[in-house]
Amino acid sequence: MVDGREMPLSEAAVPVTDVGFTHGWSIFETLRAGPGSDPRGHLERLRRSGDASLIEVPPDAVLRAEIEAVRCKVGTEALVRITLTGDGRRLVWATPLEPGRRHRPVRCVRGEHVDQAFLDGAVKHRSRMGWSVAVRRAGVDEVLFVDGEQRFTEGTSSAVLAVIDGAVWTAPWDRRILPSTTLGRLLRHCAARGIAVHRRGPPAQGPWDALYIASTTRSLAPVVELDGAALPEGDPVGTALMEME
Secondary structure, X not given: OEOOEOOOHHHOXXXXXXXXXXXXXXXXXXXXXXXXXXXXXXXXXXXXXXXXHOOOOOOHHHHHHHHHHHHHHHOOOEEEEEEEEOOOOEEEEEEOOOOOOOOOOEEEEEEEOOOOOOOOOOOOEOOOHHHHHHHHHHOOOEEEEEOOOOEEEEEOOOEEEEEEOOEEEEOOOOOOOOOOHHHHHHHHHHHHHOOOEEOOOOEOOOOOOEEEXXXXXXXXXXXXXXXXXXXXXXXXXXXXXHHHO
């Protein structure tokens, strides 16, 4: 759907003059839609991103209706993406879920965490060419960022968490990084299971029982290679959290 008009995905477009195209001035959300799912967390984050980036966000009722409309065109469950541009255009589209992506092990490298100059890291915007290029150059699934204290902050499209001595370690949502809706759900699983959580950021050099990333499309996925070195795949805590997903 483009500005509320339904069409095949192959026909969806914005003008080449739209600032979302010319300057990357746009915000977005990616979510799983299906029976029992609730996009509330994603819509709340989209609204925060809109406030920070001066992009108007439509009422939740409009977005919820369009999410459901495109989801129904795909099937019972779908991956739905919402994009809002600085010129006021609204795109909501759906594609089938990729079979086997959920919990699939990933290969990663470390990279330097750099704070953004004008928009803080809690804004989910489309100006991410540098991150995409870094992933492609390294030939991996994700780059995991490391701050000046040598702790993981986040990945190029994921949250980072580690299990250390049976406890989950992950970075605080201190405006440097994007608050992850998937990680939020996993932390609620931790509370339900009585698993301790430390919001200090996992030490980037380890040691860990296991290292993971978390995202909408992958859920919780074990990191099995870091900077070319093999890592152990999974642990009892990670396995328990995956079972709750």
